Amino acid sequence: MVALSDPTSVKVYTVNGASSSTSSSLPDWLTRKRQAKGKGKRAVKEQFEGTIELIQHFEFPEASNRVKTTRDGRHAIATGTYKPHMKVWDLDELALKFERHSDVENVDFVILSDDWTKTLHLQADRSIELHTQSGFHYRTRIPRFGRAVQYHYPSCDAIFGAAGNEVYRLNLDQGRFLNPLVLQGTDGSGGGIEGVNAIDINPAHQLFGFGIDGNGTVEFWDPRSRSRVGLLHLPHNRLIPTYAAPTLPGVDDASTLSVTSISSRSDGLSYAVGTSTGHTLLYDIRSARPFALKDQGYGLPVRNVSWVEGGSRMAGDGLVVSADKKVIKIWDRNEPSSNFASITPATDINDVHHIPGSGLLMVANEGIKMTTYYIPQLGPAPRWCSFLENITEELEDQTTRTIYEDFKFVEKSELESLGLSHLIGTAALKPYMHGYFLSLKLYDAARVIANPFAYAEHRERVVKEKMEKMAETRIRTRKDQVGVKVNKKLAERVMREEERNKRKEERKKKKAVKEAEDEEMSVVEEEEKGDAGRPNLLSDPRFKSLFEDPEFEVNEDSREFALANPVAAMRRRTEGERNAKESKSGRRKTAVEEEEEESEKGSSDSEDEDKEESEDSDNDDLRTGSRISRHAEQALRMSDVSQSQRRKNPSVRMVPMRAQADGHHAPDKGASFGQRRSGKALSSKSGKHKDTHDSTYMNRTADGGLEMSWVPSGSSEAKDRAEQKKSAAKKKDMFGHGMERGGEEREVNMSESERSGRKHRRHGMRSGSKNTFRRM
Structure with a gap:
C-alpha cells in the first residue's frame, strides 16, 4: 500500500496495481516476460515490496477497457484484452471467480441483474452478446458501429448509441428491435451529428440524455412520448478558442466540439457533461447556463464523469469525479477551481468506477494491472474490505513514501x-x-x-x-559544556568565575538574612530573582558561535594572545617545555593522566579561590588559622601527588619531602630569606635575635620550589630543644672569608641494628658494581 502525496493533504492509498510513485521503469512487455518465466525471488521482492494486493489477479494480459460492480456490491466485472475476455471477481473472497473469452474486443457493457449472472456486451464489430450464468446466451447485430449502451429497466429496452443520428432500441422482453430514436440536431433534420458518444438515463424521472459528437449539444428525450423535450447547447466560445487541441489542417476542424461523457445526479436536477476539449460542465436542468466549469488541464477528451453519491466525509454529496486519459480529479461542485484530490496513474486511463457510498475507486487502464485507490476522507471502506480502515490509520502515523522516492x-x-x-x-x-x-x-x-x-x-x-x-x-566533558566545541579553556574560566560569583552572592545573602528584618528579606528575594535571570557568556545566544564555530577559536600560540595574556602564555610555554622533555625521555602521559592533572589543578584553583574569599569575610584570628590549615592541607596534597606520580613512573626517583624545624626564632619583617630559613632574624629595634615559641617548617615541592609554614608551640620540650640547637650553633668553627664548619645538627632516629652495623654475612654472591645507590 502506497500513499500518494497530494497538495491538499488528502491521503490517496493505492491498494491494487502500481501508482506513479512505485511504477517500474521497465516496459510492460518485459514485465510480462518475467512473469511468464516464473520470476525469481529477487524479482518478486522488487515487485511486491511495500505494496498490497487487495483483489487477487485483478489484471488483464494487455489492457482493461471497462470495469463495474454489481448493484448488490458483491462482485466486480471488467472487460479487457488480449485475448478479449471478461473477468468476474468475488469481492467477499477478494479473488477471481471466473473468466470468459470472446471473439471481439468489448466496447461497453451493462449489468442487467442485481448480481453478475446477466450481462449485455457491445462489441467492436457491431455485434451484441448476451451472457447468463451458464455462459454465452445470444448474439445479434446493429446496423452501425456502436459507441455506448444503457439499459432502461422499466421498459426492458437496451439503448445503443452508434455512428450517425440514430439510437437503436432492443427490447429484451419481446426479443426484437424497436423503432430507433432519430435525433434531430440543431436544424431539425439531424445535420451535423456524427454519432452518439454517451447515453444517460436519469434514475429520478427516467429522462434520456444523449451526448452528441460533432455539434457540441446534449439532447433530452422522454421515453414515454419517444420525442425530444430539450436541447442543451454548450458554450462554444468559452471552450474552443482557448482550450482547443492542436489539429491538422484539412483533417480536423478546430470548430468541432463534442460531448464525450454525461452523468446525471440522483436528485434529477443536476447534470455533469464532459467535452472533447478536456472540460467538465455542471448544469441545472432548469437553466441553459452552466453553474460550474472544470478544466482537466491536458486538453484531452474526458473519458468518464460521475457524481459522488453518499458516504462523503468532507464535502457532503457535492463532489464530482472527472477523468481523462492522464489524470483523475475529484473536486467540489461549489469550488471547481480547487481539487479535493488529484490522482495521476502510471498508465493511460480507459474507465473510472466509483463504488457508491465508499471512498474506493476502480480504474481500467492501458497497463497489465488494474488499479484501485482508497481515499479515507472521501468515504469509508466497503463492507468487503473494512480492514482498510485499520491499515490506513496505522499508516498515517508512519512516514509515507513520496511520489519521487x-x-x-x-x-x-x-x-x-x-x-x-x-x-x-x-x-x-x-x-x-x-x-x-x-x-x-x-x-x-x-x-x-x-x-x-x-x-x-x-x-x-x-x-x-x-x-x-x-x-x-x-x-x-562536563554536562554544562556539552555544546562547547571550541575555546574550552575560556568556557571553563567562565564557569569557574560564575561559580565563584554565586558563592559570593550566597555568602552575602546569608549575612544579609541574619542582619535584615522581615521587610528587608523580601527586598533581598526580589534581587535574587533579578540576578537569576541574568545570562552569562555560555548561555547568551549572542555568543553561541564563540564556542561552536571553529572560525572564532582563540589561537593561544599567536603573538597577540601572548601580549594580551602574558601569564597564560608563560604557563603554556612551561608546559610545552615539560612535554618536550617527557617526549625526549621516551614516555608521554596518557589522556587519563592529563585529565586527572587538569582536574586536580582546577580543583586546587577553585579551593584556593574559595579559601581566599572566606579569608576576606573572617576576622584576623580566623584568617591566621585558616591560612595555617590551608598550608597543611596543601603540603599533604602535594605529598600525595608526588606519591601518585612515583607510582605512575617508577623510573623517576623522587626525594622525600620532610618538614624541618630550622629554629625557634620568629624572623622580623626586614630579615633576609636565609635568616628566616634558619630561624634567626634580627629585631628591627634591638638588632638582636627575637625568641618566640614557634617552629618553622620547610617543604620542598615536586617541581623544586620551597614552601614554608610555622606552627606555634608552647611546650617546655620545644624550648629545651631550641636551647640545644642554639648552643650547637655557637660551637661552629669559622675559617676563611665567610666560611664555617659544623652547623645545625639534624636529629636522626636510628635503630639498634643501624647503630651497631651489620653483624651477619650476606646471602648470595653479589658484586660491588651492582650495588644500588639511592640519592636522598
Whole structure:
C-alpha cells in the first residue's frame, strides 16, 4: 500500500496495481516476460515490496477497457484484452471467480441483474452478446458501429448509441428491435451529428440524455412520448478558442466540439457533461447556463464523469469525479477551481468506477494491472474490505513514501559525469526545473560504472565518522559544556568565575538574612530573582558561535594572545617545555593522566579561590588559622601527588619531602630569606635575635620550589630543644672569608641494628658494581 502525496493533504492509498510513485521503469512487455518465466525471488521482492494486493489477479494480459460492480456490491466485472475476455471477481473472497473469452474486443457493457449472472456486451464489430450464468446466451447485430449502451429497466429496452443520428432500441422482453430514436440536431433534420458518444438515463424521472459528437449539444428525450423535450447547447466560445487541441489542417476542424461523457445526479436536477476539449460542465436542468466549469488541464477528451453519491466525509454529496486519459480529479461542485484530490496513474486511463457510498475507486487502464485507490476522507471502506480502515490509520502515523522516492534528481553536469547525457529527451529522464529525475536503480548502476571505488571511499568515510564518535565518548566533558566545541579553556574560566560569583552572592545573602528584618528579606528575594535571570557568556545566544564555530577559536600560540595574556602564555610555554622533555625521555602521559592533572589543578584553583574569599569575610584570628590549615592541607596534597606520580613512573626517583624545624626564632619583617630559613632574624629595634615559641617548617615541592609554614608551640620540650640547637650553633668553627664548619645538627632516629652495623654475612654472591645507590 502506497500513499500518494497530494497538495491538499488528502491521503490517496493505492491498494491494487502500481501508482506513479512505485511504477517500474521497465516496459510492460518485459514485465510480462518475467512473469511468464516464473520470476525469481529477487524479482518478486522488487515487485511486491511495500505494496498490497487487495483483489487477487485483478489484471488483464494487455489492457482493461471497462470495469463495474454489481448493484448488490458483491462482485466486480471488467472487460479487457488480449485475448478479449471478461473477468468476474468475488469481492467477499477478494479473488477471481471466473473468466470468459470472446471473439471481439468489448466496447461497453451493462449489468442487467442485481448480481453478475446477466450481462449485455457491445462489441467492436457491431455485434451484441448476451451472457447468463451458464455462459454465452445470444448474439445479434446493429446496423452501425456502436459507441455506448444503457439499459432502461422499466421498459426492458437496451439503448445503443452508434455512428450517425440514430439510437437503436432492443427490447429484451419481446426479443426484437424497436423503432430507433432519430435525433434531430440543431436544424431539425439531424445535420451535423456524427454519432452518439454517451447515453444517460436519469434514475429520478427516467429522462434520456444523449451526448452528441460533432455539434457540441446534449439532447433530452422522454421515453414515454419517444420525442425530444430539450436541447442543451454548450458554450462554444468559452471552450474552443482557448482550450482547443492542436489539429491538422484539412483533417480536423478546430470548430468541432463534442460531448464525450454525461452523468446525471440522483436528485434529477443536476447534470455533469464532459467535452472533447478536456472540460467538465455542471448544469441545472432548469437553466441553459452552466453553474460550474472544470478544466482537466491536458486538453484531452474526458473519458468518464460521475457524481459522488453518499458516504462523503468532507464535502457532503457535492463532489464530482472527472477523468481523462492522464489524470483523475475529484473536486467540489461549489469550488471547481480547487481539487479535493488529484490522482495521476502510471498508465493511460480507459474507465473510472466509483463504488457508491465508499471512498474506493476502480480504474481500467492501458497497463497489465488494474488499479484501485482508497481515499479515507472521501468515504469509508466497503463492507468487503473494512480492514482498510485499520491499515490506513496505522499508516498515517508512519512516514509515507513520496511520489519521487524511487527517483534521483540530477543536474545536467552530473548527468554528463555519469555518461548518461545521451538519455536526454528519452522516457528514462523526466525533466524538472534545472535538472532531471532519473530512476534510482539506473543512477546507482551508472555511478558504480563511472567510479568503481565509490563504495570503498564511502566505507572509509563511514569508518572515520564512527571512530570520531567513539573518540568523543572517551573524552569526559562536563554536562554544562556539552555544546562547547571550541575555546574550552575560556568556557571553563567562565564557569569557574560564575561559580565563584554565586558563592559570593550566597555568602552575602546569608549575612544579609541574619542582619535584615522581615521587610528587608523580601527586598533581598526580589534581587535574587533579578540576578537569576541574568545570562552569562555560555548561555547568551549572542555568543553561541564563540564556542561552536571553529572560525572564532582563540589561537593561544599567536603573538597577540601572548601580549594580551602574558601569564597564560608563560604557563603554556612551561608546559610545552615539560612535554618536550617527557617526549625526549621516551614516555608521554596518557589522556587519563592529563585529565586527572587538569582536574586536580582546577580543583586546587577553585579551593584556593574559595579559601581566599572566606579569608576576606573572617576576622584576623580566623584568617591566621585558616591560612595555617590551608598550608597543611596543601603540603599533604602535594605529598600525595608526588606519591601518585612515583607510582605512575617508577623510573623517576623522587626525594622525600620532610618538614624541618630550622629554629625557634620568629624572623622580623626586614630579615633576609636565609635568616628566616634558619630561624634567626634580627629585631628591627634591638638588632638582636627575637625568641618566640614557634617552629618553622620547610617543604620542598615536586617541581623544586620551597614552601614554608610555622606552627606555634608552647611546650617546655620545644624550648629545651631550641636551647640545644642554639648552643650547637655557637660551637661552629669559622675559617676563611665567610666560611664555617659544623652547623645545625639534624636529629636522626636510628635503630639498634643501624647503630651497631651489620653483624651477619650476606646471602648470595653479589658484586660491588651492582650495588644500588639511592640519592636522598
